[in-house]
Amino acid sequence: MTPETIARELRGELMAGVLRPGTDLSQVELAQRFGVSRIPIRDALRILAGEGLVEIEANRGARAISLTPDEVREIYDLRTLLECDCLRRAAAAMTPAALEEIERVRLKSDLDAVGAEWADGDWAFHRTIYQFAGRRRQLVMIEALRRTCLLFVSAYATMPTKTPRWLGEHDDIVRHLRRGETEQAVLGLKGHLEGAATHLLAHMMAS
Amino acid sequence: MTPETIARELRGELMAGVLRPGTDLSQVELAQRFGVSRIPIRDALRILAGEGLVEIEANRGARAISLTPDEVREIYDLRTLLECDCLRRAAAAMTPAALEEIERVRLKSDLDAVGAEWADGDWAFHRTIYQFAGRRRQLVMIEALRRTCLLFVSAYATMPTKTPRWLGEHDDIVRHLRRGETEQAVLGLKGHLEGAATHLLAHMMAS
DNA sequence: TATAGGCGAAGTGTATACATGTATACATTC
DNA sequence: GAATGTATACATGTATACACTTCGCCTATA
Numbered sequence: 001m002t003p004e005t006i007a008r009e010l011r012g013e014l015m016a017g018v019l020r021p022g023t024d025l026s027q028v029e030l031a032q033r034f035g036v037s038r039i040p041i042r043d044a045l046r047i048l049a050g051e052g053l054v055e056i057e058a059n060r061g062a063r064a065i066s067l068t069p070d071e072v073r074e075i076y077d078l079r080t081l082l083e084c085d086c087l088r089r090a091a092a093a094m095t096p097a098a099l100e101e102i103e104r105v106r107l108k109s110d111l112d113a114v115g116a117e118w119a120d121g122d123w124a125f126h127r128t129i130y131q132f133a134g135r136r137r138q139l140v141m142i143e144a145l146r147r148t149c150l151l152f153v154s155a156y157a158t159m160p161t162k163t164p165r166w167l168g169e170h171d172d173i174v175r176h177l178r179r180g181e182t183e184q185a186v187l188g189l190k191g192h193l194e195g196a197a198t199h200l201l202a203h204m205m206a207s
Numbered sequence: 208m209t210p211e212t213i214a215r216e217l218r219g220e221l222m223a224g225v226l227r228p229g230t231d232l233s234q235v236e237l238a239q240r241f242g243v244s245r246i247p248i249r250d251a252l253r254i255l256a257g258e259g260l261v262e263i264e265a266n267r268g269a270r271a272i273s274l275t276p277d278e279v280r281e282i283y284d285l286r287t288l289l290e291c292d293c294l295r296r297a298a299a300a301m302t303p304a305a306l307e308e309i310e311r312v313r314l315k316s317d318l319d320a321v322g323a324e325w326a327d328g329d330w331a332f333h334r335t336i337y338q339f340a341g342r343r344r345q346l347v348m349i350e351a352l353r354r355t356c357l358l359f360v361s362a363y364a365t366m367p368t369k370t371p372r373w374l375g376e377h378d379d380i381v382r383h384l385r386r387g388e389t390e391q392a393v394l395g396l397k398g399h400l401e402g403a404a405t406h407l408l409a410h411m412m413a414s
Numbered sequence: 415t416a417t418a419g420g421c422g423a424a425g426t427g428t429a430t431a432c433a434t435g436t437a438t439a440c441a442t443t444c
Numbered sequence: 445g446a447a448t449g450t451a452t453a454c455a456t457g458t459a460t461a462c463a464c465t466t467c468g469c470c471t472a473t474a
Contacts, residue, residue, distance in 0.1 A: 002265065002457090027426065037459045038426085039246070046250060050257020058209065059426055059465050074344055081292055082285075137281055141348065209427090234456065244429045245456085266435050266456060 001036050003043035009034075010044060014053055014064055015119075015150050021066040025054065052148055067152060069204055076197035079145050082138055083126070083193065084186045087173075089133035091182040098132050099178055106170055119150055125170055129177070153200055166192070208243050210250035216241075217251060221260055221271055222326075222357050228273040232261065259355055274359060276411055283404035286352050289345055290333070290400065291393050294380075296340035298389040305339050306385055313377055326357055332377055336384070360407055373399070 010030075013019045025045060027038045034041065045062045048054040056062045067075075105128040109121030123146065130139055169192045176185035217237075220226045232252060234245045241248065252269045255261040263269045274282075312335040316328030330353065337346055376399045383392035 004265070028424090039458055042426090043249070043253060043457090046253035046257065050253065058211070061426065071344065074342055077342075078289075078345055078348070081288060085288055135281055135284075137278065138285055141285070235454090246428055249457090250427090268456065 001034055001040065003040045003047060006030075006034055006036075006040060006044035007047040010048060011051070011053060011147075014048075015147060017151075019064050021064050021151060023064045025062040025064065027061065051144055053151065065148070065151070067148070069201055072149065072152065072201060072204065073197065075145050075149055076193060076200075079142060079149070080190055080193050082142050082145070083130070084189055086130045086133045086135060086138055086142065087186055087189050088182060089135060090129050090131075091177055091180075091185060093132050093134065094177060094180075099174070102128050102174055102177070106174055109170070110167055119153070122166070129173075149196075149200065152204065153196075166195075169195075208241055208247065210247045210254060213237075213241055213243075213247060213251035214254040217255060218258070218260060218354070221255075222354060224358075226271050228271050228358060230271045232269040232271065234268070258351055260358065272355070272358070274355070276408055279356065279359065279408055279411065280404065282352050282356055283400060283407075286349060286356070287397055287400050289349050289352070290337070291396055293337045293340045293342060293345055293349065294393055294396055295389060296342060297336050297338075298384055298387075298392060300339050300341065301384060301387075306381070309335050309381055309384070313381055316377070317374055326360070329373070336380075356403075356407065359411065360403075373402075376402075 010019070010025075019025070027041050027045070030041045030044075031038045045054055045056060049056045049062065053065060054062050055065050102125075106125050109125045112118065112121030112124075123143075127139070127143075130142065133139075169188060173185050173188045173192070176182075176188060217226070217232075226232070234248050234252075237248045237251075238245045252261055252263060256263045256269065260272060261269050262272050309332075313332050316332045319325065319328030319331075330350075334346070334350075337349065340346075376395060380392050380395045380399070383389075383395060
């Protein structure tokens with residue numbers, strides 16, 4: 001039960017919607033639950049705070065973050081900016097072998113698409129493409145932004161019905177990449193992200 | 208002596224080049240120096256790790272980060288991406304009052320330009336512009352990237368000679384903003400950042 | 415009745431003590 | 445002589461105990 005293990009566990013619960021946005025994360029409570037003292041819990045909470053999933057206020061404890069619609073809008077704009085740039089760089093470094101791997105991951109994520117693991121497959125697909133850009137920090141930043149959004153996607157909506165359409169959009173991106181139509185692929189990604197943002201914002205407004 | 212205070216102090220030393228990249232940050236040593244136990248030191252190190260200024264390895268302690276030229280290149284590309292977007296959004300929201308404030312900060316930063324506070328004035332100018340974009344998270348991300356770079360700017364070079372030229376570039380950006388020539392201003396900023404990247408990379412190679 | 419002030423409980427923050435892991439130097443073996 | 449095993453010193457990780465802050469609740473007073 002290291003702080004990293006605890007952080008991973010809590011991260012999973014935050015992203016699965018078990019711990020809803022705004023929830024107070026009591027040190028004593030978590031310490032009892034994980035069977036450790038409060039010190040490793042504090043470390044775990046600091047790790048999550050560094051990732052932006054948790055807010056720590058001195059003498060007042062930690063709580064799961066809560067976002068306003070404006071912040072969600074900003075995060076999706078940032079993702080669009082960073083992910084489209086990453087896609088362009090990846091497209092410039094594309095090889096037949098790379099395209100093959102991307103297509104393999106796409107098919108696999110297609111199988112994962114049913115059920116709660118939907119988001120994992122989706123991200124596996126995008127990450128596989130982005131990796132070929134060779135931008136480690138950029139990928140870390142994208143991943144952090146994505147996690148923050150996912151917190152709310154999971155909490156507010158499970159998006160089961162949208163799956164088929166999304167997978168079609170994945171297919172479009174791969175097809176454009178294969179043909180070397182970089183800007184077409186970027187447009188596809190932009191629409192993909194915009195659709196997610198619209199969907200999430202609508203759910204936030206409704207609840 | 209709260210963890211936040213300690214983190215701020217260490218951040219300052221990291222950015223001033225007192226603590227060189229790669230330096231080991233011993234918990235006991237820092238605890239003695241700040242006159243506290245190791246617990247708040249650990250918290251401070253976690254905060255800095257969250258900001259990307261420090262790397263923590265389990266059971267092996269913390270050290271000031273060290274960047275490769277490739278990483279510096281990536282960071283400047285990210286800054287260009289995020290800052291140019293921020294500038295465009297700010298330009299779209301520009302008002303006479305905003306322009307006046309920007310010009311006031313520019314003149315003030317002109318005075319600060321001599322000496323070690325050069326970087327503070329430079330950032331004050333850019334931040335003043337970016338604020339009008341109303342993008343809090345984006346600004347935080349830019350600030351984090353900028354800090355990471357500054358770590359190496361301070362450590363490897365003090366950039367005293369470049370000051371006059373840089374201030375001229377600031378003036379150019381303001382002038383284009385005033386005339387509503389957004390893309391010209393963006394080009395100015397791009398050149399500004401590219402100049403800094405080139406300068407820093409050259410110094411890294413030389414040392 | 416409304417409000418200001420002050421207990422008191424609950425939770426976080428920190429210091430001390432102890433447990434655990436890592437590195438260095440030396441001894442041992444092939 | 446090189447490589448591996450081992451012991452010791454040192455740094456980090458964690459638990460317990462105590463100090464401090466915060467916030468709710470109660471009481472006294474206008």
